[in-house]
Amino acid sequence: MNALIKSATIIDTKSDFHNETVDILIENGTIKKIGKSIKNTANYKEIVLNNLHVSQGWFDSSISFGEPGFEERETIKNGLKTAACSGFTHIALNANTNPIIDNASNVTFLKDKANNNAVTMYPIGALTKASKGKDLAELFDMKNAGAIAFGDYKSPITNPNILKIALQYAQGFNGLVLSFPFEKNIAGLGVMNENFTSTSIGLKGIPNLAEDLHIARDLFILEYTEGKLHIPTISTEKSVDLIREAKKKTLNVTCSVAIHNLFLSDDTLKGFNTNHKVMPPLRTQKDIDALIEGVKDGTIDMVTSDHTPIDIEHKKVEFDHALYGTIGLESAFGALNTLFTTKKTIDVLTRGKQRFNIEDSSINIGNKACITLFNPNEKYIFEHDAIVSTSKNSIFVGQTLKGQVYGIISNNKIALKS
Structure with a gap:
């Protein structure tokens, strides 16, 4: 070329x-x-x-497509096209497929499907078999096949001993363990942030405590094991404080935040738009301010679109029954560049590479x-015609970017x- x-x-x-x-x-x-x-x-x-x-190519640490198993949501081919049109040269693909990416052959399948493309796709292997949280998956074999990290997407590690063993075992091959911060017993049947808004519109709430408690637990285990941990998509003020303090103690921890959790508050749910149903949920302006400050001071290491295509059959339903998730690749740069300077935007879109051992190629x-x-x-105003993804469930439609x-x-x- x-x-x-x-x-x-x-x-x-x-x-x-x-x-x-x-x-x-x-x-x-x-x-x-x-x-x-x-x-x-x-x-x-x-x-x-x-x-x-121009800048060096961007990296997104949390991308979902559909293939294999949910091709009606997004194929790998169209997903990679979407990533390229959105400016991303490298993406990490989550393990939420069917079958779950929990062995070397599944990793190899994905790598082969993405071969010979402008965008480089790195599979994230499931941490536990079938992401059920009971037994560790074949981490070392998946690492050798090309997986760059290990985590059960949007599924918390409920058994603390599993996390302890994973952090200890992964040290043998410099593996990166992901732990989604969500305490199910605290969250209960909640579907949005627990706050005045949830009470006023009659939806069950998920308190910040569900995230904060889980992160506190994980950080205690990390300190004990001296492992290597990444906490994806934090959303609360307390989470930022906890991770900031952990870094001061020189724990080997990084974290990310989803772009929509920086851009929109739970007030937007008054319209019951299921495209705004995400996990973690949209929080308050106070949380947003703390997250933005965390990005600025480096407590939050990277920002992700948390791109999650969901077909219309699972979004155009009652709010309680809709699946969580929004696409975000196409709007990622425009949203970030609205919140930060262009220099800072490029910084947060590229600085996650080092954590995932991806080559940093300067111009x-x-x-x-x-x-x-x-x-x-x-x-411009982000509209449906800007969407390249097969699924159209964008939280940013109608927003000025x-x-x-x-x-x-x-x-x-x-x-x-x-």
């Missing part, structure tokens, strides 16, 4: 050309030259786009081209929006 990117502003603090507007010459998938005005002597494909900005001469192309200034993605260059391929 050969190309000449014209007049692009580089946003990459690890690049020698950070904040400069330059041309970028790519030959055979490698950056060969960066300069103010490069002539296209070889007649390569020229990429000329309005207010073009420098001699490096492989792993680039996201975007316009950070365009404001800032920043459009053009596509990616990665794995010696160009994938731009048509």
Whole structure:
């Protein structure tokens, strides 16, 4: 793949050309030259786009598709296309398929399905067999097959001894253990945040305690085992405080937050829109403020779209019966770029790579081209026609966002929006 990117502003603090507007010459998938005005002597494909900005490729640590088992929600092929159109060169795929990704052959199947694509997909293996929380899955075999972490998606580890054993066992091969913070016995039959809003509209609430208590337990176990833990999609003020304190104690812990938990509060549920039914639930503005501060000061290590396609048959039902989840890839950059500066947005979209042992490829001469192309200034209302996913269950429809993605260059391929 050969190309000449014209007049692009580089946003990459690890690049020698950070904040400069330059041309970028790519030959055979490698950056060969960066300069103010490069002539296209070889007649390569020229990429000329309005207010073009580029950064190193983005990473999303929590993506769900459907295949295998739920292809009506999303196939791997269309899911990877969606990721590319949304600016993501690397994604971690959750283990919530049918069958569950709990052995090496399932990991290999997914890797093969995603082969030869501009987007690199990394499977997350289930922590326990069939994600039932009883027995550890084949962690080491899945690691060797290409799994980058281990966790039961949206399913908490109810048995603390399972977490203890997993953290101890995974140290033998530098494995990363994920623990979803949700105490079922506290949450009960709740379907949204427990607050004034839940009482006023008559929906059962999930208190912050359900998350906070679970995180406190996990951090005690982590300190005991001296393992390596990632806590996905936190949502409460207390969670931020607990993880901040754990990091001060130098525990090996990281965490993420879903973009919608930074952007929307539980007030939006007054309309009973099931696309707003997510897990963890939307919280209060006080929680949002604490989460945003956690992103800014580095307590929260990464931000995820937590992209979860759900077919209409499981969303267009009564709120209590609707499945949890929203798609989020297509709106991820625009939402984050509305909340933070563009520099900070790019930072949180790329800094999760290190935790998952993914190569960090800066925009420098001699490096492989792993680039996201975007316009950070365009404001727009996010509508259904912007959705590339097969499922259309977006929490962001109707929201005003800032920043459009053009596509990616990665794995010696160009994938731009048509």
